Amino acid sequence: MQQVFWSHILAPDEQQLELGDSYYQHLIRVLHFQEKSQFWLVDAQQQTFLATVEQITTKNFVVRLQAKSRRQTELPVQVTVACALSKKDKVELIAQKATELGATKMIFFESRYSIMKWKKNVQAKKIARLQEIVTAAAAQSQRLFIPEVSYFNWAQLLDYRADYRLVAYEEAAKQGEIAQLAQTLQQVPPQASLICLFGPEGGFNVEEIAQLRQNKYTSCGLGPRILRAETAPLYFLSALSYQIELNKEY
Amino acid sequence: MQQVFWSHILAPDEQQLELGDSYYQHLIRVLHFQEKSQFWLVDAQQQTFLATVEQITTKNFVVRLQAKSRRQTELPVQVTVACALSKKDKVELIAQKATELGATKMIFFESRYSIMKWKKNVQAKKIARLQEIVTAAAAQSQRLFIPEVSYFNWAQLLDYRADYRLVAYEEAAKQGEIAQLAQTLQQVPPQASLICLFGPEGGFNVEEIAQLRQNKYTSCGLGPRILRAETAPLYFLSALSYQIELNKEY
Numbered sequence: 001m002q003q004v005f006w007s008h009i010l011a012p013d014e015q016q017l018e019l020g021d022s023y024y025q026h027l028i029r030v031l032h033f034q035e036k037s038q039f040w041l042v043d044a045q046q047q048t049f050l051a052t053v054e055q056i057t058t059k060n061f062v063v064r065l066q067a068k069s070r071r072q073t074e075l076p077v078q079v080t081v082a083c084a085l086s087k088k089d090k091v092e093l094i095a096q097k098a099t100e101l102g103a104t105k106m107i108f109f110e111s112r113y114s115i116m117k118w119k120k121n122v123q124a125k126k127i128a129r130l131q132e133i134v135t136a137a138a139a140q141s142q143r144l145f146i147p148e149v150s151y152f153n154w155a156q157l158l159d160y161r162a163d164y165r166l167v168a169y170e171e172a173a174k175q176g177e178i179a180q181l182a183q184t185l186q187q188v189p190p191q192a193s194l195i196c197l198f199g200p201e202g203g204f205n206v207e208e209i210a211q212l213r214q215n216k217y218t219s220c221g222l223g224p225r226i227l228r229a230e231t232a233p234l235y236f237l238s239a240l241s242y243q244i245e246l247n248k249e250y
Numbered sequence: 251m252q253q254v255f256w257s258h259i260l261a262p263d264e265q266q267l268e269l270g271d272s273y274y275q276h277l278i279r280v281l282h283f284q285e286k287s288q289f290w291l292v293d294a295q296q297q298t299f300l301a302t303v304e305q306i307t308t309k310n311f312v313v314r315l316q317a318k319s320r321r322q323t324e325l326p327v328q329v330t331v332a333c334a335l336s337k338k339d340k341v342e343l344i345a346q347k348a349t350e351l352g353a354t355k356m357i358f359f360e361s362r363y364s365i366m367k368w369k370k371n372v373q374a375k376k377i378a379r380l381q382e383i384v385t386a387a388a389a390q391s392q393r394l395f396i397p398e399v400s401y402f403n404w405a406q407l408l409d410y411r412a413d414y415r416l417v418a419y420e421e422a423a424k425q426g427e428i429a430q431l432a433q434t435l436q437q438v439p440p441q442a443s444l445i446c447l448f449g450p451e452g453g454f455n456v457e458e459i460a461q462l463r464q465n466k467y468t469s470c471g472l473g474p475r476i477l478r479a480e481t482a483p484l485y486f487l488s489a490l491s492y493q494i495e496l497n498k499e500y
Contacts, residue, residue, distance in 0.1 A: 071474055072474060073474045073475050097481055097484075100475060100476075100477055100478060100481050101475070101477075101481070101485065102473075102475060140476065140478070141475045141476045141477065141478075142475065142476050143475060178495065178496055179496060179497075181492070181496055182492065182496045182497045221496075222496075223352075223491045223492075223495045223496060224321055224322060224323045224495060225323050225350060225351070225352060225391045225392065225393060226350075226390065226391045226392050227350050227351075227391065228350060228390070228391075231347055231350050231351070231484075234347075234481075234484055234485075234488065235351065235484075235488040235491070235492075238484065238485040238488030238489055238492070239488055239489065239491075239492035239496070241473045241485070241489075242431070242432065242473075242485075242488070242489035242492055242493070243492070245428070245473045245474060246428055246429060246431055246432045246471075246472075246473060246489070247429075247432045
């Protein structure tokens with residue numbers, strides 16, 4: 001069933017709501033919803049309501065709401081993926097897929113070997129476009145929460161606070177640090193926060209890795225094959241979900 | 251370092267090789283390789299050679315070969331991903347990413363709710379195009395082996411032989427069969443063969459699932475979030491690699 005997010009908090013016994021603007025455009029004009037059509041509405045506090053269309057005018061429509069709990073679709077940990085800039089289609093692919101795979105936050109940053117740079121005057125626009133992709137993907141994958149997308153500089157990344165801080169590093173796999181990711185994910189308790197950094201196509205520079213290690217980032221390999229820049233975060237999030245949600249130690 | 255595949259078997263002490271055609275086009279014309287440039291050449295028996303360009307003419311070039319072992323980049327199990335047809339860009343994304351993530355074989359098939367159909371007269375052409383994508387991705391991710399791409403009909407899928415046969419089924423997650431994937435992957439021994447089936451955007455039809463179960467396919471969930479058709483096989487392969495290659499029970 002279709003899902004939309006409502007950016008305010010509703011009372012749990014809220015009965016009716018009037019929707020317009022982008023909701024009208026999306027549900028009535030594009031998807032041709034009619035009276036009695038139903039969809040999920042998720043409010044800003046992750047409360048879920050079954051919404052039934054009651055009345056449609058030329059610009060708005062009224063829905064009847066019924067609070068209804070749904071299975072939990074959020075990871076029990078807070079996970080941030082931070083990816084070096086790459087081409088537009090790759091960045092957009094990461095944003096969409098990382099949302100489906102449960103990321104809590106996404107950060108994009110420029111690193112030494114990034115082939116793409118975002119000039120200061122376009123950063124806000126680029127992030128806004130990615131935030132739109134993430135919002136659509138969050139609704140589609142029936143998440144209860146819209147991940148936040150940000151642009152960080154290197155110093156902000158070094159300072160980022162999280163209980164577990166990892167950096168995916170191809171050389172780690174070559175040096176045999178293959179067990180680091182599994183060791184970390186196996187010990188992450190519920191509610192913990194993690195961040196994992198992913199380099200650009202050309203990988204991280206050795207100085208960047210040294211700086212990250214000085215700042216208590218642990219490097220980890222993602223298996224023996226060379227993964228493209230946009231594939232690595234998807235591998236990481238899938239492995240995290242597998243370890244935490246399917247292995248069921250929680 | 252660049253890698254290319256050689257479709258014949260070389261003697262381990264082979265010293266020299268003359269290359270032309272697509273090798274010339276790719277390495278000399280596109281990548282501007284010169285004398286002394288080096289690349290990996292992997293033969294049809296997964297033997298790896300360091301190749302050094304010695305002499306370049308207008309149509310061919312000669313390389314000096316040095317047999318050199320490299321770390322193992324192939325999964326210790328044989329894994330086939332079988333995906334229902336979807337739009338061209340999604341099918342191509344699956345082909346590329348499943349190769350990076352270690353798939354041994356890829357099968358595409360038409361299912362009840364597939365929005366795409368491949369007419370008989372285009373199937374061979376479509377598969378050949380996907381095979382090209384897979385070959386490029388295999389070289390890029392430094393695999394020792396080029397996965398094979400095929401088109402199957404439903405009866406062929408039902409009959410497919412593998413030690414473990416799974417079907418990713420969204421309803422399985424809803425019904426609480428969340429542990430099935432982890433249970434299966436934890437018991438797969440080295441050299442075993444697995445197949446996992448993935449439905450189209452609209453999912454499998456209940457009759458299709460019933461038929462698969464009658465034919466000893468086990469349904470498994472891939473976590474609580476709704477994954478798009480092209481994301482599900484990538485989740486599966488990442489989880490498999492994590493369980494088998496990073497958890498290091500082998």
